[in-house]
Amino acid sequence: MREFAYQRAHDVSGALALLDADPQARFLAGGTNLVDLMKTGVERPGRLVDIRELPLTEIEVQPDGGLRIGATVTNSDLAAHPEVRRRYPALAQAVLAGASGQLRNMATVGGNLLQRTRCAYFADVTMPCNKRAPGSGCPAVLGEHRNHAILGTSDHCVATHPSDMGVALAAFDAIVSYESAEGTGELALADFYLPVRDTPHLETALPSGALITAVTLPPSPVAARSHYRKVRERASYAFAVGSIAAALDVREGVVHDVRLAFGAVASHPWRARVAERVLRGAPANAEAFAAAATAELSAAKPLPDNVFKVPLLRNLVMSELTALVEESAR
Known part of the structure; x- marks a missing residue:
């Protein structure tokens, strides 16, 4: 792992400013995916902006009966929350199925949605991979692909998204809220992930430099x-x-x-x-x-x-x- 700078943000505007000032910076929440990718050389940020102290840790029942979940709510807190278990039991079950207790204590809601594929070719920097190195090819098509995709694929990429939480959020029409230097915005989860087509390296519709602040589940x-x-x-x-x-x-x-x-x-x-x-x-x-x-x-x-x-x-x-x-x- 190469050397990198580290700074801790205390509010959303400060976090956005730190990222805007350094094009090589990345947000760090639980780090359960990002740090692993840094170790293998897939991710090489020059600076990590720690967002764990941002005030985004609440799960709030909305007046219409939905839930608003802060982006840095841990997976453990999400799965244990009584209103999640009562109103959206599949979501609690998905989170509990997703990882060990130690990982759930660190991993966050926003980070879960942004985690990268676990394709072995993506994780190995010595191999071609259109998602990691656009235009280099997808060796999984003719290689090891037992755990790969069968829906929405293209010849350019057959990798899968590894999230369990995201599957339940997709079923219940979740909405992703974010902030960027241009202001606040929302994306339906149905529009959050981009189709593979010939640009598998472009994974989400989140604006560059944006920070996920919450995920809202409408009443259902x-x-x-x-x-x-x-x-x-x-x-x-x-x-x-x-x-x-x-x-x-x-x-x-x-x-x-x-x-x-x-x-x-x-x-x-x-x-x-x-x-x-x-x-x-x-x-x-x-x-x-x-x-x-x-x-x-x-x-x-x-x-x-x-x-x-x-x-x-x-x-x-x-x-x-x-x-x-x-x-x-x-």
């Missing part, structure tokens, strides 16, 4: 009955090979409302909007669940070694929606 009655399920190769805090956030409202045997999002299958948390459209107004049964999953996954473009993700996601849709139906009947 359906979210109170929700699950997050993560499939991984070992039980002890591995990254997902496939995951799902699901919420379901069934009335008189018919799907009144539904939310579905997938993880570990795209360059960003994947909102399954096609499946949602198929399900609304349909019978809440296995046939409808299977048809919805098939419709969503018809756009999948798996590679030879990750074809298994298609039936895996189909089975996750069916099992979690079935479990939610059974839960609602109790």
